[in-house]
Amino acid sequence: MIKITIPGRPVSKSNFKLCNVHGQAWMPKEGKHSRYVAYENMIAGYINKEYSGPTIEENLITILKLYFPNKRMGDIHNYPKSICDGIEKSGIIKNDKQLKPVLIFDYIDKENPRVEIELYKSSEYEISYLISKR
Template identity: 75%
Template sequence: MIKLTIPGRPISKSNFKLHNVHGQAWMPSKGKYSKYIAYENMIAGYVNKQYFGEQLTCDLITVMKLYFPDKRMGDLHNYPKSICDGLEKSGIIKNDRQLKPVLLFDFIDKENPRVEIELYPSDEYSLSYLIEKISE
């Protein structure tokens, strides 16, 4: 199991996309929208400071814990893309398609917003889950 921590408030990719006249989305590399690319690079930098092993080539059971400074988090499902892109950019994985399944959790931590990522190689770990009805 590999555990990585990225400090700071998570950033969603959907907030930084622009669309051309034909409706195609693109990511500018300059201006205020370039903040997303800087976030990807920041993730890659923190990953490279914490992981020194070989590139992971197998599928990975992925747990993402997003810690926000307050309840203003927007659509939670838009955050994994930026995180996955940063992981791929770091070189720890070859392609973000390796990250499956992805379990996503959100928390509030006013003092220490961050992203915690746990990677479990699927050739060494299995995942099971249980959903139970809350008794009344």
């Protein structure tokens, strides 16, 4: 199992896409919209500090715990893309398609906003879930 904590408020990819005159989306590397690229690089840096093994080639069960400073979190489904792109950018996997399934949990932590990433090799772990009536 690999567990990494990324400090700070999670960053969503959808807020930083720009379109050119032909309608093609792109991510700017400079200026006010470059925060997403910096966030991807920050995730990659934290992962590279924690993991020094070989590139993982199998699928990984991925658990993302998003801790926001307040209830203004936007669409929770836009956050995994930025996080998964950062994981891929770190080089510990070849492609973010390996991150499946992805479970997303959101919480409020005013004092310590962060993202906790847990990665489990599919060959070593299995996932089960239970949904029960309250």
